[in-house]
Amino acid sequence: MSPSLPPLQATIIGFGMAGRGLHGNLISLSSKIMLRSLLIPSYANKTQHYESELASFCQKMQIPREAIAIYQSYAELLEDRDAIDLIVVATPNDSHLSYAKRAFQDGFNVVVDKPVANNLEEWHELSQLIKQRERETSGLKRLPLLSVFHNRRLDGDFLTVCQILEQQRLGTLMHMELSWQKSRPTKDWKRVPVEQGGGRFFDLGVHMLDQVLELLCRRMDYSVKSVYCDMKFDEYDSEISTICHLKFERAESEVPEHEVSRAKEVSVLIDTSTLPTIEKPRFLLVGTKGTYVKYGVDPQEKCLFAGNIHSAIEPDELHGTLVTVDKQNPEKVATLNGKWLNYYDNIADAIRDESVRPIVEMKTMDPLMRIMDGAVRSARSGKVVTEM
The missing domain is CATH 3.30.360.10 (Dihydrodipicolinate Reductase; domain 2)
Known part of the structure; x- marks a missing residue:
């Protein structure tokens, strides 16, 4: 992979401990992906809180605050879809599945925090969606990347x-x-x-x-x-x-x-x-x-x-x-x-080169969820x- 390629642009959904402390920090430390934006549905109700957290984060990671856009809804995020290379789902467990499914259906590369689903029924929903997309493309078009953040x-x-x-x-x-x-x-x-x-x-x-x-x-x-x-x-x-x-x-x-x-x-x-x-x-x-x-x-x-x-x-x-x-x-x-x-260097490589396997492949999630x-x-x- 050419070192001259610009870094991929990532959006994190959620800015709590996982979104800020884990994903935000790791993405900001990668030379292959950069944090472009955040989706924070409750931003309007807690603007002062989130801006304080974001200011602290930007200072620590030496990122200009104005370099990170804020979305307050998924629909708003979709308006900038061409500028987003990766969506990271770092919300509480009960919304992992809904955000991951929606982003994957909309053609985004997706990393979802663990657990990928809360129960076997939810996992079947996601795995059936993956199989459906595979049938629709019939191998003629590469599917977006979908991986789980099993950093341990x-x-x-x-x-x-x-x-x-x-x-x-x-x-x-x-x-x-x-x-x-x-x-x-x-x-x-x-x-x-x-x-x-x-x-x-x-x-x-x-x-x-x-x-x-x-x-x-x-x-x-x-x-x-x-x-x-x-x-x-x-x-x-x-x-x-x-x-x-x-x-x-x-x-x-x-x-x-x-x-x-x-x-x-x-x-x-x-x-x-x-x-x-x-x-x-x-x-x-x-x-x-x-x-x-x-x-x-x-x-x-x-x-x-x-x-x-x-x-x-x-x-x-x-x-x-x-x-x-x-x-x-x-x-x-x-x-x-x-x-x-x-982790995120590997994700960037896998997005750009389909011969690169992500560290966490989705096929490994089926026995885990069972x-x-x-x-x-x-x-x-x-x-x-x-x-x-």
Whole structure:
């Protein structure tokens, strides 16, 4: 790709923590995409608030305030459609689907924040729309790009876990746990029933489940066998803590006798509980030759919000520990640097060159949404779910 190409023009729908702190910052740090405009439906009612937030954002990112246009409705945005190369949906979960569908139908390239949908019915709506557009074009015209912001695939600790498994340093992987403790959600949009995308499981659990699927299904050819999910709900019927047990398997014919790097079955536990008062490991991986344990959350978000993602280098004391079965010489494994900055550069490349695959392809969302749906059904019924 020629370095002389001008940056693509992006519009973000929503200017809350995700729109401003994540997408706005990352786009502004990319040399291949620039932030052109914002769609803020409530701008007229909170003009002073949004202008204050925007002034602070522009100062931090060294962007002239007048360089960013404000739309107050989607219809207003459509009037400038020829000037917009990418729409980023960074609204609360309950409007992800409606904005993503509308923008994709109107021919825009779209990035939608996770979760892509709040339930399986919503996901089917979007996937059917994609198939319909594919039939309409009959391969004669390239469809707009549609991707989901699963930035946690680019966390440094997750990339380190991938490297450890690729190097087979744990032998045959048998069990893994992913935990993420955080205070109870206080935002109103998160305190709605889990079937509507509320709660911690659709906020943090979806990230961890996507990481598990990236490791086991996309890289190691496993498929999910069952899910059992224990959810705790508050007085609003909003999920506040979840412990999710999953089993993954490979068909017996797919596991040669001489292959020692992959077991026929791997168990997984995902914990988003608010109850522990002592921090649990972010990652725990158990194999036949050793165990890897890692505490602490990837530092990129904290540094990005502070205005210096380049300082997101994990301190030595938070590096993970690998212990072999003989328990001799526990090894500190340096955490790889995260790569969030690659996300929007990749999106720009994929928009301009159809041979470039986006980091998050839509086909990877179907198993994710099916397992999320199975987890919710398990939590409501108290039973193990095997049909997903």
